[in-house]
Amino acid sequence: MSWMFSADKSWSFLAERYSWVTDMAGVLQDPLHHAEGDVAVHTQSVLAALVSMAEYEQLTPQEQEILWMAALLHDVEKRSTTRVDHDGRIVSPGHARKGEFTARQILFKDSPAPFAVREQIAALVRYHGLPLWVMEKPDPQKALFSASLRVDTHLLSLLAKADVLGRQCSDVDELLGRIELFNLYCHEQQCWRQARQFSSDEARYRYFATDGAPVNYQPYDDYQSQVTLLCGLPGMGKDRYIQQACGGAAIISLDDIRRQHRINPDDSAANGWVVQQAKQQAREKLRRGDDFVWNATNITHQMRQQLINLFVSYKARVRVVYIEVPYAKWRQQNREREYMVPDKVMDRMLAKLELPSPEEAHQVIYQITD
Incomplete structure (x- = not known):
């Protein structure tokens, strides 16, 4: 129907x-x-x-x-x-x-x-x-x-x-x-009633990420690692996705860093330090060519772009996974979390949510539970 x-x-x-x-x-x-x-x-x-x-x-x-x-x-x-x-x-x-x-x-x-x-x-x-x-x-x-x-x-x-x-x-x-x-x-331009097709995910990413890139250019794939960048509001089920789909992968989690150092998520003054700690962990893994998952909300295009640019500069291929459940289930899951996010904070974050678009990374996956 x-x-x-x-x-x-x-x-x-x-x-x-x-x-x-x-x-x-x-x-x-x-x-x-x-x-x-x-x-x-x-x-x-x-x-x-x-x-x-x-x-x-x-x-x-x-x-x-x-x-x-x-x-x-x-x-x-x-x-x-x-x-x-x-x-x-x-x-x-x-x-x-x-x-x-x-x-x-x-x-x-x-x-x-x-x-x-x-x-x-x-x-x-x-x-x-x-x-x-x-x-x-x-x-x-x-x-x-x-x-x-x-x-x-x-x-x-x-x-x-x-x-x-x-x-x-x-x-x-x-x-x-x-x-x-x-x-x-x-x-x-071959995009009437259809998305413009590219020869590969890499070609699409390079076209949008590079000024003046020719649309039919097929770049050489020389990536050394795979980074999975999670995207989703608190309580949507990112941790559950990691358990089910990322079997054994190394995890960089901003929430884990905050808990280790007893930093309140609402402490905006400390958030920059938390992100820098996470980026340092990422750089160490990227230098070694290790695959890993970056687990954070990443709900704005600007934040995702900063991270993707960092990862790509170390020759990592980036997959963005957006996770969403229905509104009522989202609220219920948040209430059942060990670290519940206040409703006002949830509403504020929902108002700022920018979904990742297919041009942002080498692969963008929408993990939607209806």
Whole structure:
């Protein structure tokens, strides 16, 4: 059976039930690009345009629900990012990126969706403006390939089209033309309705990690060790995964270092020292060419990137394993832990969670328990 967010899709029902829908009312938009009105008016217009499109009717019921939900959420974080610029224009910088986080939280915590469905919606929210602006990116090809690893470019194109049709502005035809060019570019670059394929995991990693790397280059694999970098919120089951899947591997654990030295996890002043101790242990193993598991939350892209760069500099091949269980089970597992994390800390970390994307490492595995 397909997942459905709500059988009742009337705006009155949605606004009455969900505060983040209610919040859209009164959020102003630049009249030059959105003469139709505020975010609530615009979102309703986008939804109406979407369901009336012939291409929408040709989608499967599950694809329709995914796209409809992405359209409902695509501007959800204009509520928190909208401001008046220095020249008097209304702008909402970063609303798509922040909207991805909000979409993920809603569909994990409040209205649970299957992992693949949730992440497709979150990615659509994140990249909904890409079809209009891809050619203005510093590296259009890399921007497109990166998106294709996470999102169905056909659905992305339809969302962008509905977004344009759901606004009143003078350049609608130009914007629709940009979307047509985006579609052609996707076909040309072999990522229409599919992730861009690379000759190997190493080739994909090197392409995204190296400025100006040719897409078809096949690098020489001279790695000397394998590092498994775990990623997941506290209580998701990283230790259990190690026991079940990493049989006998050496472990570098930030929590173990804290316990050995009686350091409270909330002691931010000491966290840097803990990380440095863990990195020193890693360097010793990397110099010897030893395989090991790095066991920590690693919930932000920045933290993972620092570690991956370190490991690769010592010629290690890196596998990222993201671990997740449903929200209710996550909370239960945390309560049953010997070292329980306070609920407020859990909520704060959930709000910052950035899932690893396939471009981050040589291999990215999603270990999901539904």
